[in-house]
Amino acid sequence: MVEGISVFFPAFNDEGSIGGLVADALAVLPALADDYEVIVVNDGSSDRTAEVLEEIARREPRLRVVHHGVNRGYGAALRTGFASATKELVFYTDGDGQYDVKELANLRPLLTPGVDIVNGYKIQRADVWRRKAIGALYNRMAHLLFSIPIRDVDCDFRLLRRRAFEGIELISSSGSICVEMVHKLHRAGRVFAETPVHHYERAHGRSQFFTLRRVGRTALELTGLWLKAGAPSRLLRRRA
Numbered sequence: 001m002v003e004g005i006s007v008f009f010p011a012f013n014d015e016g017s018i019g020g021l022v023a024d025a026l027a028v029l030p031a032l033a034d035d036y037e038v039i040v041v042n043d044g045s046s047d048r049t050a051e052v053l054e055e056i057a058r059r060e061p062r063l064r065v066v067h068h069g070v071n072r073g074y075g076a077a078l079r080t081g082f083a084s085a086t087k088e089l090v091f092y093t094d095g096d097g098q099y100d101v102k103e104l105a106n107l108r109p110l111l112t113p114g115v116d117i118v119n120g121y122k123i124q125r126a127d128v129w130r131r132k133a134i135g136a137l138y139n140r141m142a143h144l145l146f147s148i149p150i151r152d153v154d155c156d157f158r159l160l161r162r163r164a165f166e167g168i169e170l171i172s173s174s175g176s177i178c179v180e181m182v183h184k185l186h187r188a189g190r191v192f193a194e195t196p197v198h199h200y201e202r203a204h205g206r207s208q209f210f211t212l213r214r215v216g217r218t219a220l221e222l223t224g225l226w227l228k229a230g231a232p233s234r235l236l237r238r239r240a
Contacts, residue, residue, distance in 0.1 A: 004035030004087035006162075007104070010077035011040050011095030015048040021093075022056055022063060024101040032108050035087060039064045040095065041080045044071035049095075075177030075221075079170055082162075091159045096202055099157045103197050107159040116164040116190040119150045119182075120157035120197035146183040146225075149192050153182050157197050164190045176221040183225075 007025045011018050022038055029036040042050050042065060053065045066084055068077070081092055089111065093099045099120070107118040125132050142153045156178060168188055172180045186192070 005033045005089045006085035006087040008039035008081035009095040012043045013047045014095035017097030041077045043077040073173035075172035110193045118159045121152035122199040142179045
C-alpha cells in the first residue's frame with residue numbers, strides 16, 4: 001500500500017512565493033501517493049499571505065490553511081504543521097521558495113522501510129556572503145554541541161514518517177527547533193538518510209530570520225536546549 005503524504009509550508013510574509021509552492025506541491029504529489037494533503041501554516045503574516053492562501057483554498061479542496069493570529073516564530077509554525085498533518089508521511093519546506101518542492105520526488109525513494117527521515121543538504125547555498133557565514137557557523141555549532149547525524153541541519157527540506165515522533169516532544173519556538181528535532185530523533189534511535197537538493201536565491205521579499213532579534217532568540221534557545229540535554233556534564237566527563 002502506498003503511504004499517504006502530508007506536505008506543509010510554514011509561511012511568514014510570503015505572499016510572492018507561497019502560491020507557487022502550493023501549485024508545485026499539488027503537481028508532484030499525485031505521482032507519489034493517491035492520498036495526500038497540502039497545509040500552509042500562516043504564522044501571523046502582515047502582508048497578503050492570508051488572502052492569497054484563502055483564494056487558493058476556495059478552488060483547491062486539498063489545501064488546508066492554518067492561521068496564527070500573531071507571529072509565534074518558526075518553531076511554533078513547524079509544531080503546528082506537524083500537529084495538523086494527518087497522513088503517514090510528512091514533508092515540509094519553507095514558504096520563501098528557496099527550495100524546489102518538486103525535488104520531493106528525489107527524497108521519496110530513499111524512505112525505505114529501515115529509514116525514518118530523509119534530509120536534504122544544499123548542493124550550494126544561494127545567499128549573500130553574510131547569510132552563508134552565519135549558516136556555516138550555526139551548522140558547526142550544532143554539530144559541536146549536539147548529536148547531529150546529518151551534514152546540513154540548516155536545510156529545511158525533510159521527509160519524515162509521522163510515527164518517528166512518537167514519544168518525542170518539540171518545545172522550541174525559534175529556528176533552533178531544527179537542531180532540537182534532529183537531535184531528539186537521533187537520540188531516540190531514528191534512522192536518517194540524506195540526498196543533495198538545490199538551493200535558490202530568494203525571489204520575493206527578504207528573510208525574516210536573519211535579524212539581530214531572531215538570531216539572538218535562536219542562540220538563547222539553542223543554549224537552553226544544550227543545558228537541558230546535560231551536555232556540560234558530559235563534556236566534563238570526557239575531559240576527566
